[in-house]
Amino acid sequence: MAAGAVFSRNWALLSGLRYGRKVRLFHSSSLLRDAPPLPQASFFPPSEGTMLPPHSFQNRVAFITGGGTGLGRAMTHGLSELGATCVIASRKLDVLQKTAEEITAQTGNKVFPLQCDVRDPQAVTQCLDQMEKLTGLPQVVINNAAGNFVSPSERLSPNGWRTIVDIVLNGTAYVTLELGKRLIQQGKGAAFVAITTIYAESGSGFVVPSASAKAGVEALYKSLTSEWGRYGLRFNIIQPGPIRTKGAFSRLDPTGAFEESMLGRIPAGRLGTPAEIKNLALYMCSDYATWMSGAVVRLDGGEYVSMAGEFNDLRKVTSEQWDLIESMIRKTKGS
Ligand SMILES: CCC/C=C/C=C/C(=O)SCCNC(=O)CCNC(=O)[C@H](O)C(C)(C)COP(=O)(O)OP(=O)(O)OC[C@H]1O[C@@H](n2cnc3c(N)ncnc32)[C@H](O)[C@@H]1OP(=O)(O)O
Numbered sequence: 552m553a554a555g556a557v558f559s560r561n562w563a564l565l566s567g568l569r570y571g572r573k574v575r576l577f578h579s580s581s582l583l584r585d586a587p588p589l590p591q592a593s594f595f596p597p598s599e600g601t602m603l604p605p606h607s608f609q610n611r612v613a614f615i616t617g618g619g620t621g622l623g624r625a626m627t628h629g630l631s632e633l634g635a636t637c638v639i640a641s642r643k644l645d646v647l648q649k650t651a652e653e654i655t656a657q658t659g660n661k662v663f664p665l666q667c668d669v670r671d672p673q674a675v676t677q678c679l680d681q682m683e684k685l686t687g688l689p690q691v692v693i694n695n696a697a698g699n700f701v702s703p704s705e706r707l708s709p710n711g712w713r714t715i716v717d718i719v720l721n722g723t724a725y726v727t728l729e730l731g732k733r734l735i736q737q738g739k740g741a742a743f744v745a746i747t748t749i750y751a752e753s754g755s756g757f758v759v760p761s762a763s764a765k766a767g768v769e770a771l772y773k774s775l776t777s778e779w780g781r782y783g784l785r786f787n788i789i790q791p792g793p794i795r796t797k798g799a800f801s802r803l804d805p806t807g808a809f810e811e812s813m814l815g816r817i818p819a820g821r822l823g824t825p826a827e828i829k830n831l832a833l834y835m836c837s838d839y840a841t842w843m844s845g846a847v848v849r850l851d852g853g854e855y856v857s858m859a860g861e862f863n864d865l866r867k868v869t870s871e872q873w874d875l876i877e878s879m880i881r882k883t884k885g886s
């Protein structure tokens with residue numbers, strides 16, 4: 552389908568019309584179904600299992616911000632399954648407790664929930680004090696907590712900007728710097744991973760605070776790679792493409808109108824899954840990746856390069872149209 556047609560259909564959706572019916576404009580609406588994957592997705596089925604050998608994180612401690620939901624929960628589950636004692640931290644203690652209980656019951660390894668708003672440096676210090684008492688310092692640190700919403704930039708208030716930058720950039724900095732200082736003082740090494748996104752590199756309209764903050768996180772991690780390698784600390788970055796989690800899609804595509812055009816841009820023809828991020832994060836933090844530091848790995852089914860290539864829309868040209876185009880090109884003589 553032509554890009555214009557997809558846009559018109561999305562626009563009709565935003566106006567409350569789909570397939571000629573009025574629908575409620577909520578992400579959770581039963582009428583607003585998830586867009587189906589494209590046919591080529593059958594070549595690229597996601598694997599849900601955990602990739603590394605059993606016990607890969609035995610006797611290790613992992614600290615995961617935002618570990619109660621979405622991608623953070625998947626990474627916590629994987630680490631716990633492979634033997635790690637996990638500490639998960641975010642604002643909503645009830646959500647953390649439920650996740651911690653469920654994962655502990657499934658894996659037999661302890662998951663500790665700690666309440667912490669990463670925007671508050673004092674809360675971060677207190678949370679890490681509590682963790683040190685419970686488990687000691689971690690060998691694995693995943694900075695995954697984030698806030699985001701789509702909004703025209705002219706509608707952003709200073710507090711809207713500050714909220715996102717505080718969670719994403721300042722929160723990651725408070726956690727990373729405080730843990731780094733403690734690890735250095737105790738002479739202990741660790742693997743840090745930050746979850747950013749594909750538009751940290753390109754920037755993106757309508758998510759400007761998030762794009763700015765994620766770019767800052769990448770600069771922070773690349774800088775510390777150089778400075779703190781000598782202390783046994785390594786830093787890597789994952790840039791996920793779109794993955795349907797409630798936290799992300801309720802704030803980035805609340806009507807469900809844009810999922811179809813997202814899929815059209817992804818050469819693999821489907822969204823990513825939390826398990827795919829889990830397996831990459833676990834590899835990055837494992838003993839198989841001790842030479843990996845300062846890496847930025849994009850995991851997006853090819854979406855980023857597909858959006859960037861000038862001529863990529865020629866995928867829509869039919870074989871008959873190519874016959875015409877080719878004959879026109881071949882008829883051209885000289886410059
Ligand atoms: C598709 C591929 C790329 C995808 C990338 C995905 C990246 C992600 O980061 S997805 C992660 C999404 N998850 C979350 O955002 C979870 C946490 N989010 C939240 O808790 C909230 O959404 C929020 C970030 C807003 C923080 O909540 P909090 O209660 O602390 O803040 P509020 O008091 O509600 O709001 C603070 C100010 O922001 C303004 N604001 C909130 N929403 C909007 C909006 N939709 N549009 C414009 N402005 C908004 C709000 O009005 C406050 O400002 P002010 O009124 O001036 O006080």
Ligand SMILES: NC(=O)C1=CN([C@@H]2O[C@H](COP(=O)(O)OP(=O)(O)OC[C@H]3O[C@@H](n4cnc5c(N)ncnc54)[C@H](OP(=O)(O)O)[C@@H]3O)[C@@H](O)[C@H]2O)C=CC1
Nearest residue numbers: 617620621622641642643668669696697793794796798799
């Ligand atoms: N899903 C996607 O398509 C993509 C996601 N990402 C990134 O993946 C990561 C996970 O996102 P996802 O799982 O989708 O979304 P979620 O909303 O499920 O995850 C965000 C987590 O951050 C926590 N959090 C938010 N604010 C704070 C705060 N102030 N202090 C501590 N914790 C906080 C939330 O917990 P609580 O509410 O309890 O505080 C929540 O668990 C994020 O870094 C996001 O930017 C990147 C690209 C694509």
